[in-house]
Amino acid sequence: MIGFDDEGEPRAEVRILLSDDDPRMLESLRGLLSMHKYQVDTAAGGRQALEKLKREHYDVLLLDLAMPDVDGHEVMRVMNERKMPVLTIVVSGNASLDGIATALRAGAYDYLKKPYVPEELLATVNNAVRKKRLEESHKVIQVRLNRSERLHRLIVNHSPDIVYILDDHGRFSFLNATVGKLLGYTPDELLGVSLLDVMEEDEQEKGRYFLEQARHPYDEVRSLEVALRPKFPGRSRRHFELVIWPMLDDENPSHDGGRYHTYGTARDITERMEAEEFISFQAYHDLLTRLPNRALFKDRLSIALTQAAREGHQLAVMFIDLDRFKVINDSLGHTVGDRLLQAVSERLQNCVRKGDTLSRFGGDEFTLLLPEVRDWESAAQVADKILASIRAPFKLDGHEIFVGSSIGIAMFPSAGTSMDALIKNADIAMYRVKNTGRDGFQLYTPDMAGATQRLQLEQEMHRGLARDEFFVVYQAQVHAERGELLGVEALVRWRHPKLGCLEPAEFISIAEESRLIVELDRNTLQRAARELTQHRRRFGNELRLSVNVSPVMVSREDFVESVLETLRQEDFPPRLLEIEITENLLLNDRQDVIEKLHQLSDAGVHIAIDDFGTGYSSLSYLQKLPIHTLKIDRSFTRHIRSCDEGACLVNAIVAMAQGLQMEIVVEGVETEVQLQYLKSLGCTVVQGFLYGEPDALDVVWNQAMSRSQGASASGL
Structure with a gap:
């Protein structure tokens, strides 16, 4: 490319070819041009000039017209x-005017007559070089412009967004091809059409305000989410985010100094909005039945309570539970169970009014909010309608399925004034129906609360066992004289998710009534045996394990087999297990119980009577049964005050046990006074808070090691 120095003269890289048949002319021109920093080459005639032009690049050609060869x-x-x-400059001495004109028409830049004036020739060459430079610069600029235009056109036409320009009336003056992919229009179809006319009718007012605001030239970039109408009616509604920038058209000024156009893009956000709508729907609806879920039900109930309190009217909350659903779900499968829930929800929706809220509360439970009722009889009419609807058989996958429903009703304000109270009390009333025959409804009354709390705790125990909420703590059993840890008693605890850590007194009676005690006893024995086996393998120390079992567990036919199988599974030696039973179990002198205890004893398991002296029984069983240990209840231990009368019973029990050659374990030892007295009686094993509260096995073991080290140090 041609270049110039700081004074405007061409740089040395400008190449000039001289073509003439006169050698003296060639040398003259070469000398003149070389002095002015041009690179000069010569050709002695037209033929040689063409050969050089074909092989090499030259910027300017000084050409004689009259040459003999070519x-x-x-x-x-x-x-x-x-x-x-x-660029060709003709330098000729005898050319005719016609020849010169022909050369100029053929593209010659200029003509110089021989003999030439050096200054004139240099000026002509310099001008030619400048022209050449401008032409080349123009070509470069044009190439760049063309490339830029192609790039921008490529970007615009392949943009995933609709790119458009609006005139000052809000009509399209340009659109890219993406409008066809997203809306079905060709760009030409929308030229001159208002953007408002492409918006859905319910969006046009919003769009009109948006465009009015966007026309202000000093406003920032604006955006709007709006629905645009596809060309074909069958296509679904499409949502777009419009972004626009005002711009001034200086090339077409109006009377106020300029015409304002709007450049913008429209991004298809339909999938994003559908995803957001689905997430929102999922957060507040049950996906199986499409009904409101628990969260949405509570939200609407909260609003209804505020309105009812303000306006002084009643409302009703119903808790609806399907009868026999679990049986159907287990026998016919979850697919049929899900379809049944969908069919039930459809029938329930046909029983409610517009403005009522029906929700799937969880599992096979539904709740219904009647936000305004005259009295409870009005709610009862709705309940009757629901019962009749659900009683009709369901036909699913070739099965005719019969299912009933139990409905509890809680009225505001008589059954509660808070959201949680109404839901809980409707649930209580529903369980009253379950317990009295099912397939009916019941209005909540205050006298239901106590019985229902026990029922609720029973249900929570079921869930707690399934969720592994029960765990075992241990209380140390210590040699009275040596302070050595001999064994531990396993005590069950319940880590209730709402009530915290519960002790057995708070749930054992319910477990026995509901027969959950069997699973609880098995769980406790298995967990304790496993943990003591791990302890034995880790420390090489054999601790005795005492576990209390309930009369319900002992009365089962598989009691002995269950205990021994658990020991085998957990690799726990039977000789280290002590089964604790209460003396009330032996009250009727039952032969089956006697046989089971002998079987366990024959297997190496020790039998202990727990809380000895607190029950009603004959002492004769002590001779009939393989009893190894008597455990003195803490109620006797706490009366020990050195040697006062309260200690007499303990003294008598110890003497009897020693006479029968049984081991004594004294519970509830909390003070040194009690310990010293028991030692004086010859008691060998004690347990109680004096040696720490019940805790994890590692904690109990570490406490025992600390006591042992302390005793050794004091002995030194």
């Missing part, structure tokens, strides 16, 4: 034919 006209013809980008 004249200048022929050289220019070949150059034009081959589109050689060389």
